[in-house]
Amino acid sequence: MNRRAFINWVGVGWLASSLPVAIAACSPVTMQAESTTNKGGFKSVGTVAQLDKDSQLLNKNSPVGAVLVVRTSSGSKLSAVNPSCTHAGCPVGWQVKSQKFVCPCHGSEFGTDGKVLKGPASKPLKTYQAKIEGSSVLVNR
Numbered sequence: 001m002n003r004r005a006f007i008n009w010v011g012v013g014w015l016a017s018s019l020p021v022a023i024a025a026c027s028p029v030t031m032q033a034e035s036t037t038n039k040g041g042f043k044s045v046g047t048v049a050q051l052d053k054d055s056q057l058l059n060k061n062s063p064v065g066a067v068l069v070v071r072t073s074s075g076s077k078l079s080a081v082n083p084s085c086t087h088a089g090c091p092v093g094w095q096v097k098s099q100k101f102v103c104p105c106h107g108s109e110f111g112t113d114g115k116v117l118k119g120p121a122s123k124p125l126k127t128y129q130a131k132i133e134g135s136s137v138l139v140n141r
């Protein structure tokens with residue numbers, strides 16, 4: 001292999017290996033993922049201001065699906081659940097005073113850990129990890 005052929009071979013190899021990285025770095029999908037994703041799979045579902053306004057943050061179309069995040073009275077601890085009642089699917093609401101999720105359809109009640117406190121529901125609400133970073137509320141499915 002002469003010098004010119006070697007340089008051409010190295011140049012084509014460099015271009016072939018760099019091009020996918022350059023395209024991915026400029027992709028709008030990558031930029032969107034960075035704006036809603038945090039390390040460890042946490043995704044933004046709303047702002048702290050939204051959470052503080054009503055002591056709860058409901059996002060039916062978040063990146064992790066429908067999620068209800070609440071601040072418990074025990075300080076800054078967050079509780080995040082799928083708000084669909086496990087009895088028949090009605091959306092549960094957060095009762096600040098009693099610190100539990102209550103279903104308006106048939107009266108099931110769930111604790112901050114999603115466990116059933118009162119039937120007719122027999123299965124717990126699906127729970128998620130939640131945290132605050134800066135002004136964002138993040139949930140990990």
Ligand code: FES
Binds near residue numbers: 108119120
């Ligand atoms: S749908 Fe929630 S208790 Fe029946």
